[in-house]
Amino acid sequence: xxxxxxxxxxxxxxxxxxxxxxxxxxxxxxxxxxxxxxxxxxxxxxxxxxxxxxxxxxxxxxxxxxxxxxxxxxxxxxxxxxxxxxxxxxxxxxxxxxxxxxxxxxxxxxxxxxxxxxxxxxxxxxxxxxxxxxxxxxxxxxxxxxxxxxxxxxxxxxxxxxxxxxxxxxxxxxxxxxxxxxxxxxxxxxxxxxxxxxxxxxxxxxxxxxxxxxxxxxxxxxxxxxxxxxxxxxxxxxxxxxxxxxxxxxxxxxxxxxxxxxxxxxxxxxxxxxxxxxxxxxxxxxxxxxxxxxxxxxxxxxxxxxxx
Amino acid sequence: xxxxxxxxxxxxxxxxxxxxxxxxxxxxxxxxxxxxxxxxxxxxxxxxxxxxxxxxxxxxxxxxxxxxxxxxxxxxxxxxxxxxxxxxxxxxxxxxxxxxxxxxxxxxxxxxxxxxxxxxxxxxxxxxxxxxxxxxxxxxxxxxxxxxxxxxxxxxxxxxxxxxxxxxxxxxxxxxxxxxxxxxxxxxxxxxxxxxxxxxxxxxxxxxxxxxxxxxxxxxxxxxxxxxxxxxxxxxxxxxxxxxxxxxxxxxxxxxxxxxxxxxxxxxxxxxxxxxxxxxxxxxxxxxxxxxxxxxxxxxxxxxxxxxxxxxxxxxxxxxxxxxxxxxx
Amino acid sequence: xxxxxxxxxxxxxxxxxxxxxxxxxxxxxxxxxxxxxxxxxxxxxxxxxxxxxxxxxxxxxxxxxxxxxxxxxxxxxxxxxxxxxxxxxxxxxxxxxxxxxxxxxxxxxxxxxxxxxxxxxxxxxxxxxxxxxxxxxxxxxxxxxxxxxxxxxxxxxxxxxxxxxxxxxxxxxxxxxxxxxxxxxxxxxxxxxxxxxxxxxxxxxxxxxxxxxxxxxxxxxxxxxxxxxxxxxxxxxxxxxxxxxxxxxxxxxxxxxxxxxxxxxxxxxxxxxxxxxxxxxxxxxxxxxxxxxxxxxxxxxxxxxxxxxxxxxxxxxxxxxxxxxxxxxxxxx
Numbered sequence: 018x019x020x021x022x023x024x025x026x027x028x029x030x031x032x033x034x035x036x037x038x039x040x041x042x043x044x045x046x047x048x049x050x051x052x053x054x055x056x057x058x059x060x061x062x063x064x065x066x067x068x069x070x071x072x073x074x075x076x077x078x079x080x081x082x083x084x085x086x087x088x089x090x091x092x093x094x095x096x097x098x099x100x101x102x103x104x105x106x107x108x109x110x111x112x113x114x115x116x117x118x119x120x121x122x123x124x125x126x127x128x129x130x131x132x133x134x135x136x137x138x139x140x141x142x143x144x145x146x147x148x149x150x151x152x153x154x155x156x157x158x159x160x161x162x163x164x165x166x167x168x169x170x171x172x173x174x175x176x177x178x179x180x181x182x183x184x185x186x187x188x189x190x191x192x193x194x195x196x197x198x199x200x201x202x203x204x205x206x207x208x209x210x211x212x213x214x215x216x217x218x219x220x221x222x223x224x225x226x227x228x229x230x231x232x233x234x235x236x237x238x239x240x241x242x243x244x245x246x247x248x249x250x251x252x253x254x255x256x257x258x259x260x261x262x263x264x265x266x267x268x269x270x271x272x273x274x275x276x277x278x279x280x281x282x283x284x285x286x287x288x289x290x291x292x293x294x295x296x297x298x299x300x301x302x303x304x305x306x307x308x309x310x311x312x313x314x315x316x317x318x319x320x321x322x323x324x325x
Numbered sequence: 326x327x328x329x330x331x332x333x334x335x336x337x338x339x340x341x342x343x344x345x346x347x348x349x350x351x352x353x354x355x356x357x358x359x360x361x362x363x364x365x366x367x368x369x370x371x372x373x374x375x376x377x378x379x380x381x382x383x384x385x386x387x388x389x390x391x392x393x394x395x396x397x398x399x400x401x402x403x404x405x406x407x408x409x410x411x412x413x414x415x416x417x418x419x420x421x422x423x424x425x426x427x428x429x430x431x432x433x434x435x436x437x438x439x440x441x442x443x444x445x446x447x448x449x450x451x452x453x454x455x456x457x458x459x460x461x462x463x464x465x466x467x468x469x470x471x472x473x474x475x476x477x478x479x480x481x482x483x484x485x486x487x488x489x490x491x492x493x494x495x496x497x498x499x500x501x502x503x504x505x506x507x508x509x510x511x512x513x514x515x516x517x518x519x520x521x522x523x524x525x526x527x528x529x530x531x532x533x534x535x536x537x538x539x540x541x542x543x544x545x546x547x548x549x550x551x552x553x554x555x556x557x558x559x560x561x562x563x564x565x566x567x568x569x570x571x572x573x574x575x576x577x578x579x580x581x582x583x584x585x586x587x588x589x590x591x592x593x594x595x596x597x598x599x600x601x602x603x604x605x606x607x608x609x610x611x612x613x614x615x616x617x618x619x620x621x622x623x624x625x626x627x628x629x630x631x632x633x634x635x636x637x638x639x640x641x642x643x644x645x646x647x648x649x650x651x652x653x654x
Numbered sequence: 655x656x657x658x659x660x661x662x663x664x665x666x667x668x669x670x671x672x673x674x675x676x677x678x679x680x681x682x683x684x685x686x687x688x689x690x691x692x693x694x695x696x697x698x699x700x701x702x703x704x705x706x707x708x709x710x711x712x713x714x715x716x717x718x719x720x721x722x723x724x725x726x727x728x729x730x731x732x733x734x735x736x737x738x739x740x741x742x743x744x745x746x747x748x749x750x751x752x753x754x755x756x757x758x759x760x761x762x763x764x765x766x767x768x769x770x771x772x773x774x775x776x777x778x779x780x781x782x783x784x785x786x787x788x789x790x791x792x793x794x795x796x797x798x799x800x801x802x803x804x805x806x807x808x809x810x811x812x813x814x815x816x817x818x819x820x821x822x823x824x825x826x827x828x829x830x831x832x833x834x835x836x837x838x839x840x841x842x843x844x845x846x847x848x849x850x851x852x853x854x855x856x857x858x859x860x861x862x863x864x865x866x867x868x869x870x871x872x873x874x875x876x877x878x879x880x881x882x883x884x885x886x887x888x889x890x891x892x893x894x895x896x897x898x899x900x901x902x903x904x905x906x907x908x909x910x911x912x913x914x915x916x917x918x919x920x921x922x923x924x925x926x927x928x929x930x931x932x933x934x935x936x937x938x939x940x941x942x943x944x945x946x947x948x949x950x951x952x953x954x955x956x957x958x959x960x961x962x963x964x965x966x967x968x969x970x971x972x973x974x975x976x977x978x979x980x981x982x983x984x985x986x987x
Contacts, residue, residue: 516701
């Protein structure tokens with residue numbers, strides 16, 4: 018029962034967020050100076066041509082009716098057509114999305130399968146070699162920019178040793194280096210969180226209870242502390258995953274991968290405002306969705322959150 | 326009471342905490358005896374060494390910084406202090422169990438009550454899942470959480486404070502321990518719940534034949550629940566006797582003052598007796614009798630010579646050069 | 655005697671969460687009326703969550719009541735503007751349970767005490783003298799004035815908190831569990847101090863505690879609070895010697911050590927039968943918007959009358975010319 022209520026509340030929050038962002042994007046685009054019709058028509062167009070484009074875009078109508086049209090199209094996942102090529106924005110996005118999703122999944126896997134265990138070990142064996150290794154790893158992860166790491170990896174593995182391909186996204190091997198350079202910094206953040214949260218949980222009173230119950234140290238740490246210690250990690254991992262899905266513009270650029278990031282970058286270069294607008298909304302929806310899922314997962318691990 | 330079987334004995338236990346060059350003598354040689362089916366109340370103020378005592382019996386003294394400097398803890402012909410960590414672990418929860426002060430903090434928030442009970446049964450008694458669950462259900466009935474086992478599938482946050490403490494007790498008694506340590510188990514509870522929990526502990530003690538170490542700062546609570554009472558001050562037992570004798574005829578001035586300092590309706594209009602100053606820190610215990618700077622009877626001997634804990638013919642033990650002397654309050 | 659503070663029908667509803675407070679509000683105080691005479695000590699007893707602290711905060715307008723009136727020394731507080739309220743609030747001070755959170759750890763005690771004095775516009779020269787007097791009053795050596803809170807023990811900190819409250823020269827002091835966080839041997843010191851201060855400075859106390867022993871020692875009048883209502887009110891002697899409400903009896907009987915138990919009928923001592931209580935709780939829940947006695951589901955005396963109507967606080971001396979001053983809200987008293 019609690020869970021159903023919680024689910025409904027979080028779903029409501031998700032829809033509200035999407036609504037607010039849609040509204041925000043709509044008005045921001047309207048407030049920014051420059052008439053899109055003028056951009057499309059070009060410098061030499063006649064006023065009649067410009068007006069015709071306005072009618073086509075719908076920007077000749079009153080603001081309120083434009084807004085309502087906008088909201089209803091968002092609800093149908095219709096982000097309009099691009100100004101330059103005239104293709105539906107959603108089609109372009111969906112073409113690119115699988116690549117970005119793959120990249121993000123690989124990136125976050127590094128976070129989950131490398132950083133979480135490393136962070137937990139760091140906390141359990143504090144001030145051991147493990148811990149120092151973890152600390153150095155997270156320091157580097159946060160200090161090294163991903164584009165620089167990407168280039169370094171390219172030079173090492175694609176140019177010097179030549180065991181991995183250079184550019185593109187044709188084979189699975191193409192994904193290794195981008196995923197590593199994307200995931201490294203994220204993993205560092207997740208590691209820090211996992212370590213800090215485990216250290217905190219290990220100092221809680223219920224750990225004393227667990228020991229007083231005669232449980233093995235393994236059970237005390239990897240059962241009792243871990244289940245609680247993972248909670249903040251879930252939230253942080255969700256947020257990091259959301260970032261990656263938003264398009265790893267820089268990494269995609271460095272590795273010449275045709276993902277979402279590059280699509281949006283292209284849109285910005287071209288001043289293609291429907292594309293940019295559609296991109297922002299899409300990223301926002303994905304980001305909220307991932308956080309929503311993280312919250313649901315959190316509530317499964319920690320039922321207490323449902324009543325708070 | 327005298328012929329009851331001795332269950333656990335603490336002899337001359339000394340504990341020191343070392344922080345850099347600073348040494349804090351938390352326990353300075355204490356003796357305590359626990360008998361079957363008897364609740365032994367240990368009364369003292371914060372910092373007196375109550376909790377350190379229980380931590381040592383559980384074998385959970387963090388070392389470093391803690392270090393056992395002397396003594397033995399005898400239980401079933403073994404000196405618990407000489408056992409390996411692994412051996413000690415098989416005693417904990419199985420034969421010696423513990424109930425803590427704040428159930429909301431000492432229960433794991435992420436596990437259902439059922440799981441927190443059954444994991445012990447499965448570990449210590451090798452029960453299978455179904456059998457452990459059945460036994461857990463019985464235990465919940467025993468501590469007054471209903472016979473239908475509804476609480477098994479509850480998380481701690483779904484229970485009230487009193488129910489949580491009952492659940493905590495169910496966990497502690499799950500493996501039929503011989504010895505139970507209750508460390509201020511009712512301090513965080515409301516008065517009406519407090520009495521219920523105290524009664525529950527008494528009932529369970531008789532039912533399971535456990536020996537109980539009951540730690541509290543509250544003389545009233547100890548009077549309610551204990552059969553035998555020891556008073557601890559600055560890491561030493563200063564007085565120890567059966568409850569009746571101790572409350573009727575306290576011999577140590579500290580015990581007397583503690584009793585006189587408790588307000589109630591009968592003392593309306595009278596000034597309460599006070600103990601000047603405060604409990605000394607463990608790293609600065611006064612010389613001689615540690616109570617002498619606060620004691621109305623102190624003389625030169627008390628400043629230099631630490632009184633032994635000595636018993637009279639009734640088994641009433643006291644550590645004071647002026648035991649039983651009276652003074653003008 | 656004249657009332658210093660007269661609280662009438664204080665209600666506090668905590669608004670529910672959710673957009674627009676859509677969820678139903680929780681009535682933390684349900685029409686509480688008490689009055690305290692000058693230089694009297696009124697004890698408010700009850701278990702955690704019964705509304706004791708909410709009440710104190712409400713009548714001091716730290717967290718104003720939803721409805722009800724507070725007459726302080728003849729002035730209706732709810733009608734005051736913000737500025738007038740400030741000057742009145744100096745006359746009412748509160749001391750909380752935990753002295754650690756009450757004192758700013760980054761301020762020396764001299765600075766902590768100066769704050770209020772500066773607020774009152776007292777010149778520096780005079781201030782030094784005042785601080786010296788205040789510290790002396792609560793038994794802290796003036797030589798410690800430049801120390802910080804962490805250099806003091808819990809009992810000393812509570813003394814400093816009391817000194818700070820007194821620096822405003824209040825008439826009325828709310829003491830919210832002032833000794834609960836202190837060691838046993840320190841509690842008596844603080845209690846004696848509070849008794850002395852009350853006499854020397856002619857203070858009026860509202861003493862909030864869960865400890866009936868302590869309240870019956872300290873206070874002239876005791877009000878027993880249950881679920882946001884006063885269920886019994888009487889002088890200390892009367893309440894302890896002749897408790898009428900089953901909840902009061904239960905509280906008295908619960909005091910560990912058994913000192914008060916003889917005063918109470920054996921029926922209240924019966925451990926409640928879990929099944930009966932569960933059945934009652936269920937029957938209570940079955941009734942939408944239960945109108946009966948709030949104590950019904952725990953009460954050993956409850957019957958149909960207690961389901962159908964909630965008893966109101968009545969004077970049991972009612973009908974006689976002289977009021978006994980003993981009020982109780984129970985059909986079965």
